[in-house]
Amino acid sequence: MKNENKTPEYELVLFLQGEKENIFDVFYTAYVRFLKQSQCPQNLLRVIFELSGDIGSGETASEKVPEAVQNEIEQQLPEVKKIVTDLAKENKDTDAFYSALWEKFFISSPFAQSDEQCAVLLKLLSEDVLLLPYYHAIDLCTLEKEEFKALIEKMKPRIIESTHMLNRHFAQKTETTSQLCRIARDLPPVDTCVYWAAILSMIERSSYKAGYTRAMSTIQKTIDRDTAGE
Numbered sequence: 001m002k003n004e005n006k007t008p009e010y011e012l013v014l015f016l017q018g019e020k021e022n023i024f025d026v027f028y029t030a031y032v033r034f035l036k037q038s039q040c041p042q043n044l045l046r047v048i049f050e051l052s053g054d055i056g057s058g059e060t061a062s063e064k065v066p067e068a069v070q071n072e073i074e075q076q077l078p079e080v081k082k083i084v085t086d087l088a089k090e091n092k093d094t095d096a097f098y099s100a101l102w103e104k105f106f107i108s109s110p111f112a113q114s115d116e117q118c119a120v121l122l123k124l125l126s127e128d129v130l131l132l133p134y135y136h137a138i139d140l141c142t143l144e145k146e147e148f149k150a151l152i153e154k155m156k157p158r159i160i161e162s163t164h165m166l167n168r169h170f171a172q173k174t175e176t177t178s179q180l181c182r183i184a185r186d187l188p189p190v191d192t193c194v195y196w197a198a199i200l201s202m203i204e205r206s207s208y209k210a211g212y213t214r215a216m217s218t219i220q221k222t223i224d225r226d227t228a229g230e
Helices: 008-018 023-035 041-050 067-074 077-089 094-107 115-127 145-154 156-166 173-184 189-205 212-227
Strands: none
Touching (some): 041 094, 041 115, 145 189, 156 173, 156 189
């Protein structure tokens, strides 16, 4: 009996998970057999990028994609990343983003004209672009600089306590996060966003390790940087 659940997405996942040949050859076949033949290739792009686990093998030479083509397209990685970053900044819904991505890279791209080039490009997008898979950002909290600074000032007691907890070096990470969540538990939504922005700033630069004063200095620099549009 025919399995009605065998959608193109399902078949693509089975193929990618089962193939152990050279990674460029796997992406070549995925592009030619699935994406190129699909009426909705943008949906298959999403499947590839959201697939966890390794795809193919790097232990053997490619039989389908010449090394010269591999090198040619891999040199375009900075431009590829820039295009994806620019698309992500538009914050389209997920379907619209992948439709735009397909158009940009596989329809109108100057450096992906052949099946071989498209295979390498597909590999780059899958493995080397941190913004993929893409998710639509919703309910974004955006504040003016002065409002942000005022809320940080209001949050000082909580930030002092959080700095202490980050420096306690509890045996388990969940013990640390349980304390940070407790400190933020009763905050209104906007205050919560500001609190976690402060925590992220401290963690990103490890400034909490130098104590509260250094941590606050780092947070202030983050405010200045973000509101300057950098």
